[in-house]
Every structure is written in C-alpha cells, then in structure tokens.
Amino acid sequence: MDVSVKRWSMIRPAQDTPKERQWISNLDVVRPTFHVPLLFFYKPNGSSDFFKRQVLQEALSKTLVQFYPMAGRLGRDENGRLEILCNAEGVLWIEAETTSAMDDLDGFTPCSKLRKLVPTADYSGDISSYPLIMAQATTLKCGGVCLGIATHCTLADGTTTFHFINSWSEMARGLPQISMPPLINRTLLQARVPPIPRFHHLECDLPPSLNTSTSLGPNNHKPSTISIFKIT
Numbered sequence: 001m002d003v004s005v006k007r008w009s010m011i012r013p014a015q016d017t018p019k020e021r022q023w024i025s026n027l028d029v030v031r032p033t034f035h036v037p038l039l040f041f042y043k044p045n046g047s048s049d050f051f052k053r054q055v056l057q058e059a060l061s062k063t064l065v066q067f068y069p070m071a072g073r074l075g076r077d078e079n080g081r082l083e084i085l086c087n088a089e090g091v092l093w094i095e096a097e098t099t100s101a102m103d104d105l106d107g108f109t110p111c112s113k114l115r116k117l118v119p120t121a122d123y124s125g126d127i128s129s130y131p132l133i134m135a136q137a138t139t140l141k142c143g144g145v146c147l148g149i150a151t152h153c154t155l156a157d158g159t160t161t162f163h164f165i166n167s168w169s170e171m172a173r174g175l176p177q178i179s180m181p182p183l184i185n186r187t188l189l190q191a192r193v194p195p196i197p198r199f200h201h202l203e204c205d206l207p208p209s210l211n212t213s214t215s216l217g218p219n220n221h222k223p224s225t226i227s228i229f230k231i232t
Helices: 026-030 053-066 102-108 112-117 158-172
Strands: 003-011 020-023 035-042 073-076 082-086 091-098 133-139 145-152
Touching: 003 053, 035 102, 035 112, 035 158, 053 091, 053 133, 053 158, 102 112, 145 158
Parallel strands: 091 133
Antiparallel strands: 003 091, 020 082, 035 145, 073 082, 133 145
16 A cells, blocks of 8 residues: 655644643553554545545644643653643644555455554654654545544543544534533542552452461461372
C-alpha cells in the first residue's frame, strides 16, 4: 500500500485553555508509553464532498477547548515523574491519499499495511516532542475515506478515547455543545499523603501459616513426612 501525505497541520483549541500540569496515576506511570491506533472507514455515498475535512478540523478545534489535555504534551515534574503538560500545542492532522481501495484491505484484517493509515510518532526525541493525539484522513482509490486516530495510552484509556471521538462527532454534526463534558480530574486516583488506608485488602495480607496449631512454640514443631508420588 502506497500512501502519500498531501498536507499536515497542528490543530489547536479554538479558545484559550488552562495552562496547567496534569498528574498521572501510578497505573499509567509503570506501563510502557505508546500510541494506540484506531481506524474508521467510510464508504462513498456518491457525493464528491461527503467527507468534509474542513468541518472535521473546525470541530476538532472546538472539541479541544473542553478536552484541553488532548492538545498537550508529555513532560516530567521536578522529581522526574511523568505528567501531562496542558500547553495547547495541538493535535496533529494529516491529509493523505492512497492507490488502494477498500477491497484491497483483506476484509480489514489487522496487518502491517493498515499501519500506514495511522500517523506514527517519532519516539527518538524528548517525550515532549510528539503530539498525544494524531489523526490522518486518507482518501482511498474507490472514493472512500479512512480516518486513522492514534491516542497515547498515558493520555486516555479506551472509554475516554471514544468519549472524545463521540464529542468530536457531535461538534462536526453542528450541535451547539458537547452533550457530556469531560471531568478533568486525575487526582481521584491519587493516594493521600501520607496514605490512609480505609479498607482492609485481604489480597495484600501474608499467606497463613501451614502450622494451624496455636499451642506450639517457635521451636516445638510436629514431625512431618514428605512423600513423592509418581503418577503414570
């Protein structure tokens, strides 16, 4: 599959957004950081402008006002801990074309050539050098369009990603506002300082002793026998 990029731009929020640092939960700090790809395919409906890219770009800019961490970058605090810098650097938007049609995609079976329909990040530089969300609209030979979206796993999980995409689609359809605004508060997963456990987690307890007798002293153990059985 040959894919040629025609143009690209950085989509920033349509209005000023808070300049802040977003704390990242321990669950997101310990796992590897990468972008998760997602593909949407749209068949042509006979109209030459059935997929209006300008509308999507304007809707994306409006959506980023409330989902402003999506337009940020990764960074580190004074202790070197990973965090999200809400600096409105923007979301990468790419427009491309390919000589392949939908019928050439083997029934959308996951394969290496489909990766060309999703933007890729250069991880060789600093973690603040690449966007957390990247989108690519690729026009297919058959007239259809593939919208490939790459979301950084530290930024959002699957539920949050689809919440963002659904809100983006609402803006593209001309709705006056997002039906379900996001809750930008990652500290709900933050432990208290110092930690104050309020629930006894049995799964964290040490396993019980194999010696069930409480009357035996530390040096007074019952004799035990070890046997090996061979099963044939």
